[in-house]
Amino acid sequence: MSVSIQSIHKTFGTYTALDDVSLEIPDGSLTALLGPSGSGKTTLLRIVAGLEYADPGSGRVLFHGEDVTDVPAGKRGVGFVFQHYALFKHMTVADNIAFGLSVLPGSKRPAKSEITARVKELLHLVKLDGLDKRRPHELSGGQRQRVALARALAIRPKVLLLDEPFGALDAQVRKDLRRWLRQFHDEIGLTTLFVTHDQEEALELADQVVVMRNARIEQTGVPQGIYDEPRTSFVYEFLGEVNKLDDGRYVRPHEIELKFAAEEGVQLAGRVNHLFVAGPFARLSVVPESGSRREIEVWATREQVEEMALAEGDIVGLRFPDPKPAASSKAPHKTDHTIHSP
């Protein structure tokens, strides 16, 4: 089921939460809404869900070409998972998953045996076989979020909406669940819209990344396209660490070559102000010897730092990649790298 968001405007009193937002979500894709706090991600997700409505007359939401702008949430066929576990504490895992089915009106409610079979199937899908009798407090945070996902899927939604579903979990669990979700998505192929403020999560998970800022979409594209060719300085900075050179160029720390100061090809000499080695990686802050006072962040390997016998206070040479056009600070309004339905 494709989702088309067309010229949506949303105000809360005098505050504009969404300002003329348009977005195409291809059928079966995993799209990440990425942006800082307050940029409008959740509001957009809630409007797609039907939990919130756009300003009257402002725009439309289409599901597979059908206008659902005024259709209430319960009739849109969407499944949600939120950051904070919304599981019913007093119910077993199986009852939590079955909830959406067991509250359907009589004519639509499946038979008990069908519900039991569906719960079993869903538990298997989210890799929690055998945990049906447990209660939420007997599960880990990651397991609880998988139950929440199974519950969202019970009604066989046409669109899955996830609002920072891993936001409350610790870093390692988050990483594992992120990979698991990607595989899971590939297996079931359900059109999914995912809200996150974590750029790594968005870049690793999504087919399409939508960067939001101040109630608008700043850039839309495939992860590598957005990372390699950010169209604005905001996107450059939001997608990972970046150095802004005096000539206005943006250079990522891993793109800078670290050399001895007298070596051929060196473009800038500077003093190592800070050196931090973690596992196989090394991060250096280099203060240019002349001119700019801007510190330059450089990422290298531990091996290279050890081979060069570098220490804080040493003078090193840097070589930058060939110039790319400087990013403009103006927000573009058009979609950049569009992706196509798989």
Ligand SMILES: Nc1ncnc2c1ncn2[C@@H]1O[C@H](COP(=O)(O)OP(=O)(O)OP(=O)(O)O)[C@@H](O)[C@H]1O
């Ligand atoms: N019901 C509401 N009433 C008034 N203002 C609201 C309401 N819901 C959201 N807002 C405001 O709209 C703006 C966008 O909020 P939204 O939750 O969409 O941002 P977000 O990008 O999801 O942020 P976060 O990552 O912090 O969840 C915020 O400034 C928020 O305070």
